[in-house]
Amino acid sequence: MGFFQKVWFITWKDIKAEWRTREIFSSMFIFALLVIVIFNFALDPGADPQMTLPGALWIAFTFAGVLGLNRSFILERENEAFQGLLLCPVDRGIIYLGKMLGSLLFMSLAELIALPIFMVFFNLNLLNLLPELGLVILLSTLGFISVGTLFSAMSIHTKTREVMLPVLLFPVVVPVIIGAVKATDRILAQKPLSEITSWLHLLIAFDVIFLVASFLTFEFVVEE
């Protein structure tokens, strides 16, 4: 079996387990939904939506993402299955990519369902902006998950992992969050694509750098 087939099989294993329990998806989706609802009540109806909505959207997505990352590795901790994974004769980078791809799929799915709800709650019609918004969400989610998977694996044996993960993760993903919020802000303001190009470049650069760096360093963070 080739490199990518093994990556896919690790992801398949996560999808199969998630399909039966829906633990990761439901916790992410419900959390994102709660944040959207709370912001809907908290924000002044007369306030300029450009000022707050991009931030509200990305607060919902990023915190839901942290929950999903935590859940994903808690499942690996049960029966110490992660050690079984590390005992397999595969490059540790394959394990990283497989876990990363699974988390990316779950977070993207939660975002895909939360976004229309966000549009309804804040009375936004974003249908004609979906290609640009979708691209920003995809690039930002990829950057967030690529670093998040590395730090989740790093904090798997720590007792305070639920706290440790966001403490480690957020300082590193600040560029992604800023880029995502700024680009979303420009898109919601219906500015031309040229105005978000620099933010897209930032997100692409972050994704490439951190995906490669995480892939290469995963071996060292999972060894005791």
Place this chain on the structure above:
Amino acid sequence: MVYIQNLTKSFGNFKALRGINLKLEKGQFLTIFGPNGAGKTTLIKILSTLMKPTSGVIKIAGLDLREDGESVRKQIGVISHSTYLYPNLTAYENLKFYGKMYDLQNLPATIERVLEEVGLKDRMHDLVRTYSRGMQQRLSIARAILHDPAVMFLDEPYTGLDLHAAEMLRDLLQTVHTRERTVIMTTHSISQGLEVSDLVGILVRGKLVYLEPIGKIDTQDFGKTYFYWVEQAG
């Protein structure tokens, strides 16, 4: 088959393993006894590539552990008190997943064969979370022997097993032994450990203080020998 020279492992100032030397030939079964905190699990984790040693040379099936970790992992099977199984997958799916990771050919037939061996073929499509502790441990054995490893490491495999499951594990270990696999097992249970061993070792405070072939041991009185060496080293 297993060669260890001057193996040490430190965690900060604490020395978990202090100069372990060991040589096992093909088909030999070594049981290592030792009190809690002696370094048994650390030794098994290092041998199974889950932990890096601080110093020393380890060769398994002629492969250097530091340089050929991936190739070494193909040669070894590990059974621990943790089962390494995914509770939300069925027994078949768990073995299929591990089989794919090991690039096994003819996987469905291999899975059915090992499940038959551990007496779980009838329940192979049930989720692992519905299994009893004993059944999970049997499946864990199936997972460990799925790729027919030349060397096996067993870390406290009897932990948490009921009498029936322990009996089954003992029979399975006999089978493992007769198939010329080289085995290192750690356990607290003197009676269970002596039953299947060719060599017996005692590990105390990170040092292998005793290593003898089973033929040179008075198995009836081994408890006294064990406590003598634990007290000497302590």
